[in-house]
Amino acid sequence: xxTRNLILQISxxxxxxxxxxxxxxxxxxxxxAIARARTGSVDAAxxxxxxxxxxxxxxxxxxxxxxxxxxxxxxxxxxxxxxPYMNADGSYSFxxxxxxxxxxxxxxxxxxxxxGGTLSVNTSADWLRQLSGDSYNRYMSIPVALTLxxxxxxxxxxxxxxRIEPVRYSEAKxxxxxxxxxxxxxxxxxxxxxxxxxxxxxxxRQNLVNAEKLYEVAVxxxxxxQISRNDLLQMELxxxxxxSEMTDCESNLRSAVFQLCAFLDIDSDTDIEPEIPDxxxxxxxxxAEALEKALANNKFAKNQLRLQLEADYAxxxxxxxxxxxxxxxxxxxxxxxxxxxxxxxxxxxxxxxEIGINxxxxxxxxxxxxxxxxxxxxxxxxxxxxxxxxxxxxxxxLLVERYGNQRRQLELSARAxxxxxxxxxxxxxxxxxxxxxxxxxxxxxxxxxxSRREYVNELYLYWLYHYQLRSLxxxxxxxxxxxxxxxxxxxxx
Numbered sequence: 001x002x003t004r005n006l007i008l009q010i011s012x013x014x015x016x017x018x019x020x021x022x023x024x025x026x027x028x029x030x031x032x033a034i035a036r037a038r039t040g041s042v043d044a045a046x047x048x049x050x051x052x053x054x055x056x057x058x059x060x061x062x063x064x065x066x067x068x069x070x071x072x073x074x075x076x077x078x079x080x081x082x083x084p085y086m087n088a089d090g091s092y093s094f095x096x097x098x099x100x101x102x103x104x105x106x107x108x109x110x111x112x113x114x115x116g117g118t119l120s121v122n123t124s125a126d127w128l129r130q131l132s133g134d135s136y137n138r139y140m141s142i143p144v145a146l147t148l149x150x151x152x153x154x155x156x157x158x159x160x161x162x163r164i165e166p167v168r169y170s171e172a173k174x175x176x177x178x179x180x181x182x183x184x185x186x187x188x189x190x191x192x193x194x195x196x197x198x199x200x201x202x203x204x205r206q207n208l209v210n211a212e213k214l215y216e217v218a219v220x221x222x223x224x225x226q227i228s229r230n231d232l233l234q235m236e237l238x239x240x241x242x243x244s245e246m247t248d249c250e251s252n253l254r255s256a257v258f259q260l261c262a263f264l265d266i267d268s269d270t271d272i273e274p275e276i277p278d279x280x281x282x283x284x285x286x287x288a289e290a291l292e293k294a295l296a297n298n299k300f301a302k303n304q305l306r307l308q309l310e311a312d313y314a315x316x317x318x319x320x321x322x323x324x325x326x327x328x329x330x331x332x333x334x335x336x337x338x339x340x341x342x343x344x345x346x347x348x349x350x351x352x353x354e355i356g357i358n359x360x361x362x363x364x365x366x367x368x369x370x371x372x373x374x375x376x377x378x379x380x381x382x383x384x385x386x387x388x389x390x391x392x393x394x395x396x397x398l399l400v401e402r403y404g405n406q407r408r409q410l411e412l413s414a415r416a417x418x419x420x421x422x423x424x425x426x427x428x429x430x431x432x433x434x435x436x437x438x439x440x441x442x443x444x445x446x447x448x449x450x451s452r453r454e455y456v457n458e459l460y461l462y463w464l465y466h467y468q469l470r471s472l473x474x475x476x477x478x479x480x481x482x483x484x485x486x487x488x489x490x491x492x493x
Contacts, residue, residue, distance in 0.1 A: 054169060
């Protein structure tokens with residue numbers, strides 16, 4: 001009777017798998033870890049800094065399209081020097097020159113989008129004070145002057161910038177959103193590494209408890225002559241192996257906690273207790289729908305469009321460099337007098353017209369060669385983009401298929417985990433009443449542990465595919481809408 005009561009008590013202890021939580025632990029869910037990573041991780045900070053760079057580059061481009069008001073001036077310019085002077089007979093002499101000069105001007109300029117030229121309105125005034133000999137003041141004014149600088153055959157850089165820069169900024173925003181999802185992918189891997197280490201520690205702890213209790217039972221049975229010495233030694237070996245496994249699992253757990261804390265910027269001494277995600281989103285998405293969303297949202301399609309536009313621009317620029325004609329025209333008024341007010345009276349015409357040309361007559365085909373190189377590069381770019389588009393579609397197809405199948409795999413794995421745990425519990429009871437061999441008991445324990453690890457791994461793969469798919473198509477499955485962000489608010493943070 002005493003032996004039977006002992007067996008029942010030991011069996012009850014062995015079947016108790018729960019463990020209490022120590023004080024000071026941080027319970028962390030997968031959603032919590034991802035939320036922390038999106039805001040506090042170094043990778044998230046790098047992605048935000050890259051977005052800020054692209055944002056200000058785009059703002060700079062937009063500012064270049066607007067009128068620009070410029071103030072120029074020299075206040076003052078003092079000269080006391082000798083300058084060469086040619087006499088009437090052709091000889092040279094040096095004359096003293098001692099004067100003070102002040103000048104300033106305002107210019108309002110605007111780039112002309114359709115033509116690529118620049119139109120500006122200028123006003124300026126100059127004051128010169130002769131300091132040697134008969135001192136005097138001289139003033140010159142240009143109340144208004146209208147200036148046009150226009151390339152005739154060159155490439156219109158403004159037109160191309162207006163086509164390329166918005167696409168570049170749109171690509172940068174999509175890249176930022178994808179980067180935030182990539183952060184989720186990384187923290188998911190670290191979180192499940194910790195979860196697996198935590199489960200392994202729990203398994204090792206429970207196995208150690210079971211091994212010690214079973215060894216006590218084996219000692220009792222050996223004393224009663226119910227088992228062989230070999231079975232007793234096997235039970236003792238199981239205890240030693242369980243102790244060794246427990247030591248390794250504790251070390252692996254500390255390492256996994258440290259890595260996750262470092263990524264989330266949490267104190268490395270924090271004892272994190274992960275929770276197994278029990279909420280699986282009900283998501284069904286086909287390849288056609290995923291591809292449509294990816295081409296509309298992902299940086300890949302925007303990157304392809306930008307590269308194609310840049311290749312076209314390189315060809316247009318090379319063709320524009322075959323000949324260069326620059327038009328410079330200025331029309332306005334000017335006045336000169338000894339008094340400032342008189343310099344704005346009796347104004348005279350001030351007109352300039354220049355047409356500069358740069359047409360190579362013999363360059364041995366150098367510029368034509370540049371055109372051919374640009375055209376060849378454009379063809380190479382087009383072929384490469386088609387190749388990358390096919391590869392992108394294939395990778396997306398495989399990911400959609402894996403994601404669709406993983407839910408079923410997860411259900412099967414969960415069922416197998418439950419059955420293996422029940423089978424081991426039953427085998428423990430059977431072993432305690434002497435109807436199961438040690439080898440069969442060990443086999444059921446190994447199957448129980450493998451099934452548990454397989455379930456955690458299948459759960460990891462599900463969430464990994466989930467966030468990989470989010471990163472590619474930038475679609476929020478929970479809300480049923482595109483993944484977006486308030487860029488202006490993020491930039492100002």
